[in-house]
Each structure stands twice: as structure tokens, then as C-alpha cells.
Amino acid sequence: MNIGTAILMVLLGLPSPTQADLQKTAMKETASQPIHRLVVSFRSECCGTDRAAIERIDRFIAEFEQAHHSQINFEKSVWGREGEFDYCFDLNQISETVTLAFITGIYEQAQASRLVNVTENGTCLRR
Numbered sequence: 083m084n085i086g087t088a089i090l091m092v093l094l095g096l097p098s099p100t101q102a103d104l105q106k107t108a109m110k111e112t113a114s115q116p117i118h119r120l121v122v123s124f125r126s127e128c129c130g131t132d133r134a135a136i137e138r139i140d141r142f143i144a145e146f147e148q149a150h151h152s153q154i155n156f157e158k159s160v161w162g163r164e165g166e167f168d169y170c171f172d173l174n175q176i177s178e179t180v181t182l183a184f185i186t187g188i189y190e191q192a193q194a195s196r197l198v199n200v201t202e203n204g205t206c207l208r209r
Contacts (some may be wrong), residue, residue, distance in 0.1 A: 096192075116173055117204065119172055123200075125162070126166050126197065132197040157170045
């Protein structure tokens with residue numbers, strides 16, 4: 083809850099929400115968005131996304147699919163004004179061993195760029 087909302091509640095004499103109420107609200111908001119096993123976020127700090135990092139990760143995905151004879155399904159969710167987007171991976175179609183190898187490889191590819199964030203068991207931003 084932000085300070086403006088808190089002040090308004092005091093002025094109107096409304097009871098402030100309990101921690102349990104706030105947790106229920108957060109759970110409802112999260113429940114409306116699917117949780118993805120892996121989310122790779124390509125962000126910007128002023129001048130667009132890191133094209134080299136995108137190419138590196140795209141190349142890794144293609145090579146991984148070929149090496150493991152697997153199709154890695156993902157959704158691209160565009161959310162920013164400077165080309166920011168997420169790759170949202172469920173990874174349900176591959177074994178846990180292959181999933182862990184894939185996630186490790188994504189982390190390795192992403193670490194070279196401060197404009198790429200990797201999140202496990204997260205939600206994708208939607209525009």
C-alpha cells in the first residue's frame with residue numbers, strides 16, 4: 083500500500099488492511115498470470131535492448147534443440163517502449179535433466195549482459 087492510500091484511509095476512518103488481506107490480494111493478482119518455469123527478460127536502460135545478447139540466446143536455443151533433439155516452446159511477450167520483451171518458457175515438454183541443462187545454459191549466455199535478467203518460476207510482463 084502506498085502512503086497516499088494509507089493517508090486517505092485514515093482520513094476516511096477506514097480500517098487499514100491486515101497483512102493477510104495484502105497477501106490475499108497479491109495471490110489473486112499472481113493467480114491471474116501463469117507461472118513460467120523460466121523467464122528471460124531483455125530490458126533497456128535508454129537505448130534499446132542488447133542485440134548481441136538476444137542473438138546469443140537465440141543461437142543457444144537453436145543449438146540446444148538440435149543437440150537434444152527437443153523442441154523448446156516459448157512465448158515472446160513484448161512489454162516495453164524501447165523494444166523490451168520476455169521469453170516465457172514452460173519447459174513441460176522436456177525431462178527435468180534436460181530442463182536443468184537448458185536453464186544452466188541460459189544463465190551462462192545471459193551473464194555477459196547487464197540488460198538480460200533470468201528468473202525461474204516467474205511471470206511474464208504483459209502489455
